[in-house]
Amino acid sequence: MKEICITVNNEKRYVSVEPNEVLLDVLREKLGVKSPKCGCERGDCGACTVLLDGNAVRSCLVLAIEVEGHSIITVEGISADKLSTLQEAFIQFNSFQCGYCAPGIILAVTELLEKHPHPTLEEIKESIAGNLCRCTGYTPIFDAIMALTKVDQHTTDAEKALSQDRNPALQ
């Protein structure tokens, strides 16, 4: 066991971990952060996606001990103050059904929109190609993102949502 410090949703957390413990288990079992879900334990499904220093990673494939000193953002962090416009678009479009893949997809798309505020459909598809959704056929997810990023007023909102003051989590 080694004590490490991780910034989780903008809060410094100290936790003792075994060298072989993966980030997903530490977040869920030791830090009480439950939105990253376990679906396959081998990086296939993307349900455990979190943002590591702003990059979407599969937390089941990351050793917790390697994250020492880094920043992790989960959906709890994104929702803390107010839902992002991306989340609001997902609600408006009934984008998810069972919702199990939703946290991972929200983070994957959050990363995409930070890098490409006006993504093409192909870019959207590629950004969530590693996140499996068995319910929706993905279409309502694309529709929400396209509507959010294509319409002018929504675009501004999206950028605002991802700006540092609105969401310091995404620094």
Place this chain on the structure above:
Amino acid sequence: MKDYKFIGKDITRIDGLEKISGAAIYGDDIDFGASMLHAELVQSTQAHAIIKSIDISEALKVKDVYKIFTGKDFPYKFGLYMKDRYIFAQDKVRFVGEQVAAVVARTPGAAKRAAALVKVEYEPLPAVLDQMEAIAEGATLLHPDLENYPHVPWFFPKPGTNVAHWRKTRKGNLEEGFAKADFILEDTYTVPRYAHCAIETHVAVGKFDYSERLTVWSSSQSPHTQRHLFAEALGLTHKNVRVIAPHVGGGFGGKAGVTMEIIPAALATKLKGYAVKLRYSREQEFINTYQRLGVVAKIKMGVDKNGEITALDHKIYWDAGAYVEYGANVVNAVGLSAIGPYRIDNVSIDSVCIYTNLPPGGAYRGFGYSEMLFGLESHVTRMAKTMGMEEIEFRKKNAIMEGDTTAYGAKMNPNGLIECIEKATAAIDWGNKPVPSDPNKVVGQGFSLLWKAPAMPPNASSSAFLKFNEDASINLIISGMDIGQGYQTVMAQIAAEVLSIPPSKIRVETPDTDRNPYEWQTVASHITWSCGNAVKKAALDAKEQILTLINRVYNYPIDDLYLEDEAVKCITDNKFKLLLKDFVVDGIMTSDGTFKGGPINARGMFMPEFSSTNGDPETSQGGHPNVHYTVGAAALNLEIDKDTGKMRVLKAALAIDAGKALNPDLVRGQITGGLVQGLATVLFEDMRYDANGKLMNPNFTDYKIPTAMDIPDEIIPIIVEVPQPDGPYGARGVGEHTMLPAAPMIANAVEDALGIRIKSMPVTAEKVAMTYLDSNRQQKNHE
């Protein structure tokens, strides 16, 4: 048509906020603190073997291991429709992956390490891995005791064989039907097994407290059915068994009935005071939950020169796996309905449920109809070609209409089948193929009809409690499961419509069998219809209580009162308006300072009292086993690369008769999601077993489900509405149906494009390319 305020509207999901914000609690998210123990299974490595001995001595030495249990600790049978399995294997194992023992430890890691150290000695028996071998003369018997297994009265097992159930349906005179035929086509179609692949694996936690009360937290479509089976198997009274079902991360039938949940439930009874959790790995999810059944279907169809189907002989042989306690009802359901949505006077159906040494078959979205329709709808297209009639015209000519008799003699319900056909074909411009994007590619068009009835016991029922809160918000307490289809939202819409309260003011929680009233299961696409009726009755009960109270206090005749905008109003006195929030809990103060009324608590219940399974065992004539059918039609444009066989769905349209789409956006969501799931079963999903019955690809790397990159370029969902007379606002279910037409539609499009007929699923790129190559070679040899 009546103008509704909330019915038929695209209301956003009432569980959307929970799921999008990360607040939604799933089974694995619940904390149990230091009293939590973790179970890991020891699973059979053999497809069929006698258990000679189990040595747990090394495993017990692992640090943090608490106890180890084997079959001897739980000699209890269970099963939904037929009690043919034990909580743990007893003397025999019957499939690779079957649970033989469980290690219970303080940590998941310790449980896993110790499970690997349990030594099981097996004496292998011949394994039967194919249903046709299993019914051949001299086949090894999986269940020599079959005659002693309790089962529902509508099953007909054949002791001394591997046939667990044989549904026979006979109508008219088959021989005369074929004699009348000018064209007869006969062929065999095969469909392999499939996995549900919900992203959340099965998880359940059992806790038996010191007062001997069993609570099970379970990711389940069937909390009440689970409670019943736990109580029955473990010898407990129902009042002392409580099943709490948090959000389910995908069901698709896989979390219906009882599979692994009974293991932590049973373990808990011997671990008093602890909570014991079993969470399946992805591999376990593939090998030891229900799988979709495999099928060999032999179809013989006769048609006269006018294009009328004169006879159908449909024999379906199901690979139902080692235990069929649920799967046998899949076989039963299809055995009643294997005519498809056609009017056929002379019919013989044999639907045979066969034990094999593979994982148990069970409910999977579509409940056998996908498997049946692959053969039938492939055959119908070929039949039309054989007799020289355009396939859409052929289908229209034979389409089942309201009042026509089904194969078992009951009348067909009102339906919009013809409208579905017309709208689906129009949507893809049937008959006009788009130009391929590349000279080496060709485009084919494919079509398929679909139909399905809920498969349920005749007395499957739903119930609802509805209670008002002080601000006239409502807790709607029901026990169906929102597995993603939008059940909670639609039930809220029904109550909202009756009570004139916005759905956003109605909370629907996930079920808890202690507090929520009975619901059979969230399966069979029957919940909108069945529970919807119960909710409507509960809301009407509340409305009656409200109006009666107003009548008592203000003397307005009840018939003059109505609800609007969260208030009671009166048609004869437009000044009268009493807000619901002013009295639904606290009552109404009268002139002398006393109060009338009190909290409005309502209830509703629904059971289809016209349904029965009294059909003749030899013909199935006489009963009313199916409450109604939902029908639809689908068509697509498929582009195929002639060299690689790679296929791309350019455009797919699916029209379904929802009766009344209570929430059209949610119906469209089912169409899109279901169609993609169906297309995956035909285009790339493929379970591969080795010669010893071991699944070779139990993970998402090797068993491919669709990613965002693998979906059609365009999906056109089409809603048709021919009301279901006994449905809430005319609604009937659509959830499962949306994946039914995918497979035959692809096979038909491949033939249209390349002139090759593939009669076995999946229709992968590899299979298309190889079949095309072969057909070209054969053609050259002929030349």
